[in-house]
Amino acid sequence: MSSQPLQNYTKTLSPPIASDDVKRCTKRETPDLLKINCKNFNENQIVDTSFTTPVISGSDYAQFTLDRGRGILHSNSHILLGLRKVDAAKNADDGKVFFPTTAGIFSQLDRCVLRSGTNVIQEIRDASHYYTMKAQMDTNEDIKNRYVVTEGRMGAYEAVTDVVNVGGVVSNGSEFKSQLFVDNGLENTEVYTPNAAKNENVVTDHNKLVRGVQVLNNGSEFAIPLATLFPCLRQFSLPLFLTEEPIIIELYFTGSGNKNVSYSSGSPGTDLYEIDPSVTQMMADYINYSEEIMSEFREKNQSMALNFTDYHLVKSNNNFNTTPTYTTSLGGSGKVIDDIFISYSDIDSVNNAKSLLNSYKSEDIVSGAAKSQVAVNLRVNDRNLFPVDVTNISEQYQNLLLAEGLPYNISGTDYAKGAFGTDYSTRFTIELYNSRTELEGQRRYMGIRNSRVEERINNNGIDLVLRTTNGNAVNSVVRAYVGIRKALVFRGGRFFTMDT
Numbered sequence: 158m159s160s161q162p163l164q165n166y167t168k169t170l171s172p173p174i175a176s177d178d179v180k181r182c183t184k185r186e187t188p189d190l191l192k193i194n195c196k197n198f199n200e201n202q203i204v205d206t207s208f209t210t211p212v213i214s215g216s217d218y219a220q221f222t223l224d225r226g227r228g229i230l231h232s233n234s235h236i237l238l239g240l241r242k243v244d245a246a247k248n249a250d251d252g253k254v255f256f257p258t259t260a261g262i263f264s265q266l267d268r269c270v271l272r273s274g275t276n277v278i279q280e281i282r283d284a285s286h287y288y289t290m291k292a293q294m295d296t297n298e299d300i301k302n303r304y305v306v307t308e309g310r311m312g313a314y315e316a317v318t319d320v321v322n323v324g325g326v327v328s329n330g331s332e333f334k335s336q337l338f339v340d341n342g343l344e345n346t347e348v349y350t351p352n353a354a355k356n357e358n359v360v361t362d363h364n365k366l367v368r369g370v371q372v373l374n375n376g377s378e379f380a381i382p383l384a385t386l387f388p389c390l391r392q393f394s395l396p397l398f399l400t401e402e403p404i405i406i407e408l409y410f411t412g413s414g415n416k417n418v419s420y421s422s423g424s425p426g427t428d429l430y431e432i433d434p435s436v437t438q439m440m441a442d443y444i445n446y447s448e449e450i451m452s453e454f455r456e457k458n459q460s461m462a463l464n465f466t467d468y469h470l471v472k473s474n475n476n477f478n479t480t481p482t483y484t485t486s487l488g489g490s491g492k493v494i495d496d497i498f499i500s501y502s503d504i505d506s507v508n509n510a511k512s513l514l515n516s517y518k519s520e521d522i523v524s525g526a527a528k529s530q531v532a533v534n535l536r537v538n539d540r541n542l543f544p545v546d547v548t549n550i551s552e553q554y555q556n557l558l559l560a561e562g563l564p565y566n567i568s569g570t571d572y573a574k575g576a577f578g579t580d581y582s583t584r585f586t587i588e589l590y591n592s593r594t595e596l597e598g599q600r601r602y603m604g605i606r607n608s609r610v611e612e613r614i615n616n617n618g619i620d621l622v623l624r625t626t627n628g629n630a631v632n633s634v635v636r637a638y639v640g641i642r643k644a645l646v647f648r649g650g651r652f653f654t655m656d657t
Contacts, residue, residue, distance in 0.1 A: 228445035232390035239436030252424035260517035261310025263288035273652035274402035315340035336582035389465035401650035415510035422589035477628030530626035560604030574598030
């Protein structure tokens with residue numbers, strides 16, 4: 158081994174800190190050895206890939222215990238999941254059963270926990286809704302070519318045009334203006350309707366079918382990266398070889414109800430599906446370096462801290478018609494808050510499974526033409542974050558992008574029906590569902606970055622304020638995911654978390 162790479166490596170290591178120097182500990186930079194795909198560290202890696210079965214595996218819960226002697230767990234390791242019909246002997250003709258289109262396999266996840274011994278490193282509640290929201294950042298190409306296969310979800314866009322067809326007669330070969338549609342890599346199927354006057358069938362609609370891998374009746378299997386399940390692992394990989402406690406992953410599933418699947422249009426919708434325990438396993442990549450480097454890293458990092466943002470769920474219900482001004486406390490006292498993401502959806506619908514999105518959406522909470530009349534603000538340390546409530550839809554959309562730091566792959570009409578952007582075509586359907594009715598205004602997520610992030614939150618916490626005009630007369634569940642700055646601290650052979 159050459160001396161130069163080792164010299165570069167040792168320069169990135171901070172000196173050991175005193176056990177009582179907690180504040181300094183939380184400000185340390187993540188060592189290059191634990192950074193994801195770090196290019197500053199150029200030693201040869203030894204990658205060991207293995208399939209790990211859970212120590213507990215069922216249709217509603219699975220638990221994995223990771224081997225402490227395997228080096229560094231790469232964050233791109235995957236959890237493999239599949240579904241089975243609850244009543245395997247039942248032969249009801251339910252047509253196609255598939256995942257809600259924007260959620261995919263995420264619809265099966267209720268709660269995900271990563272812990273070291275008894276210390277929770279990160280926990281995501283209402284995980285299916287959180288992951289569905291975050292998945293809207295993926296690019297058009299990735300959704301169309303990758304995630305439709307690995308995660309069973311779709312949401313990429315394509316532009317479509319259709320000829321003007323009146324009574325089966327094409328008017329001078331003219332076309333409608335270009336409109337929006339969903340693209341999953343399959344060609345659209347033309348739907349013909351008999352025309353008595355012309356004594357022939359004419360094209361009246363264009364139908365998009367879900368891909369075979371998305372159809373649960375086919376027994377497909379899916380893969381979710383650990384860095385998706387636990388966002389902290391996007392910042393660092395876990396050094397298993399350092400800890401004296403077991404690293405445990407717990408997955409709580411949503412169960413066999415009809416809230417985790419969608420049925421093709423017109424089907425009875427009676428077949429239920431659940432997680433198949435025989436499929437559940439982890440495809441883990443363990444990284445090792447030379448014995449000299451691993452020993453040196455252990456010696457120089459007896460204490461360290463890895464910074465990340467943890468997302469805590471605050472959930473409540475509200476009817477925006479009877480209570481147009483909605484204020485709820487998000488907590489955060491004594492903490493540093495980075496950002497907040499908000500979604501709201503109807504909790505009264507009993508027929509969500511007979512739709513494309515099921516309940517995995519964030520709906521417009523106003524009705525009629527007054528689509529701009531949703532005002533949002535935060536009270537941070539007894540002061541409004543925005544001097545004037547944000548009512549402009551474009552500004553709310555821009556705030557969402559600024560909070561995430563990445564562009565969301567959400568069209569204007571998906572964000573707010575009829576407000577801006579290109580509409581879906583009424584003559585292009587998905588599994589015979591009307592795309593305009595099913596999709597427009599169904600991804601009205603909100604995001605707010607705390608511009609006063611350096612201020613620690615006082616005892617009054619943060620308040621979320623939503624004011625509406627013409628609010629929908631339905632009961633909505635409001636989910637707010639609060640981003641709290643934390644550090645994963647390693648000391649004395651154990652991991653634990655603390656607020657920064």
